[in-house]
Amino acid sequence: MMSDWKPSACILCELNCGIEIKAGPDNVIEKIRGDKQHPGSKGYLCNKATRLNHYQNGRDRIYNPLRRNEDGSFDEISWDTAIAEIAEKLQKVKEQHGGDKILYVSGGQGNHIVGPYGASTRSALGSIYKTNAIAQEKTGEMWVANQMFRPTMGIQRSDCENAEVAIYLGKNPWHTHGFHQCRKGLQKLAKDENHRMVVIDPRRSESADIADMHMAVKPGTDAWLMAALVAVIVQEDWVDHEFMEKHTLGYKEISSHFFDVVIDEYSQECGVEEEQIRELASMIHNANSVAIWEDLGVQMNRNSTLVSYFHKLLLTMTGNFGKKGTQFISQPLVDLASPVYRDERRTPVTNSRIIGGMIPCNIISEEILTDHPDRMRAMWIEGSNLVHSYAGSQDMAKALRATEITVVLDIAMTETAMQADYVLPAPTQFEKCEMSLFNFEFPHNVMQLRHPVFKAPESVMAEPEIHARLCEALGAIPADVIETLNQALTKGEQVFGASFMQIMAQQPGLAKLAPVILYRTLGKALPKGLAAAAAFMPMCLDLAFKNPDAVRAAGHKGKGPELGMNLFKAYVESPSGVDFSVEEWDASFKRLGHEDKKIHLMLPEMIPEIKLLENGFKALTTDVFPFVLSCGERRDYTANGIYRDPAWKKKDYDGAVRISPIDAELLGVESGSKVMLSTRQGQGEAVIEVNDRMMAGHISIPNGGGLTNNLNTDKPLERVGVAANELTSTDHRDFLAGTPWHKYVPANIQLM
């Protein structure tokens, strides 16, 4: 009997836990449960996944291509008209201003398969600037990792799950996870006498409740705490000198900046007792393995790149690299980071650093709203509601209207789609072939090709098809290549593979168009509904070529191209996911990419920043804005913006402003009080929740609030909760990575 449960994945956080969906009629998700066959999550789920029908059948869904009229209304148009007009207008921008003036923005948690296809369109247009939400979170850490380790592939992270001392820095893993079966793991680790869990957070988070140590750092002062920790290690000489000698460069130079740090002074700046700082330093010194997981609490905060630097310095100086429970460099399926790590480009208008190939999200409006001759003139946006999700919503909306053409692909009429010239309706992630691309696990890594659970509505179109049609309309796909490959395909997969490799070798200019070329040829030979997987065939071949032992250790057989094709076959035929790489812990050493194969400890850009710490913390709060607002706190009922209707929530419907009992008393507010929350950027009505987890002076709101009801014209505009980015400013950003300070927004609360 065919099972009526179909495998897929949750799309609410980067882990993409395997789920099984019981599909009802009319594309309704009747039930969701954890998929025990998924090699990573093994049946585990958190509370949020079960509500995914609120995405699958959410409000504001669009079904037809739309073209904006001058008065801001939209007309439905046919796909042929949409593709032809968009191709013509983008071509015009390319001819008049250059393809590099077309900015490409991607996004959508789990909305990953479009990646290579978008690259084809960008190649056809000559678009070279791109970004996504990673560039408002992780680029500071990525920059530091690149300077220190220069990974030849993959992402550099830490293994908190197996560490004797696991430090969560600005991270609440109870809600934000980080590793598979996270809550289960945290509960187990909390009881394990050989495991110490440390949480660094101004708020007494749910994770802090089960931790061995909670360091209640004052908001925005993490750099002083981390500098003090490094300084104690240096001053006490708790440094792993053998590791320094063998694997690093620059210890002497960098350590000289920490000998004079007065721990007591830095302790006062960050509000953490000197005794507690020394206790943690001693724990780090005495442990066999230490890992740190830094997250948005510090990455979207003051001195974020500097904090990332101290984090990696602290672990490396104490020899915590390349073994279980320490820092690692993962083996990815698709190498998201290293090919672009060495990107030294700057953006044309603001001269901002491009890290990992992405321009900072915070500078987009500045790169458009200017008379600079090299400003961005067009935008292609897919799966990203950047007007809602990036800092300074008001400026972003203006920027989108200021381009010559903005195209938005999405399933819903989002705040971003409302500003577009063309809106193209996509299937939901359960109505198309998708994949989970964030394979950051180590030493055991999993990939999943998610088969469609439902048939998509007739009038919507999946992204690979849109990009293929656009590339064809732009005249970028040579017909003879398609014909040659289609003929080769009739002679079997071996002949096809050889023919494809030959064409790519002869015409290297076609490399970035390969995804569309494969989709149009190999795609037809793949099982029904899975044509979009075609673009990943060369990536499987590449992985098998570069790291055959890891692929074989994951259970795939053969060598050379045969191994790659077997991996691809397993990928296509394993709807619950499959292991693609299994390695030993010391594999990370092989991926150190500096010529001398060492970890470089000295980052000259950071030295002036370290010196600035001596002047003490400069608060940005004022009499007018006396509170530090943390935007985007993850709670039981917060999720990314794909849940547009607050009806999905069982509690905290309004996404309340959390405030400490002391501040509540001073302001004369109580839980349920209606207040106006205001910042330099904007204001919004909110509801108070008095919460004893909050530190005095620190308030928080969740992400995902204030989404508008854009298509239901019968009902008055309903907005629930505050839209966080109507309160954040684009110029409050890190000096180096350009990442925003969402966790440090000076704000005021007034009783209404």
Next chain:
Amino acid sequence: MAYVVTDNCISCKNMDCVEVCPVDCFYEGRNLLVIDPNECVDCGLCEPECRAGAIFTEDDLPKDKQRFIKLNTDYAKIWPVITDKKVSA
């Protein structure tokens, strides 16, 4: 916080709750199941599965059923774990 099984569970043989639990934290007595509060991860999958209306979050637990918090805690330590629905004869 965790989910708590209460007396409406007594003699119910559906066990759909057990099937969906992602962390296998149900324990089986003769007439009743309990949830181990130290293992429950608050995912909430079991609550809507329970046709008997026996499963509550600690927060929503009616006043007259508060004693089930201790009962769940105590018996989870003694009773055997149950991970799959039993097919009725």
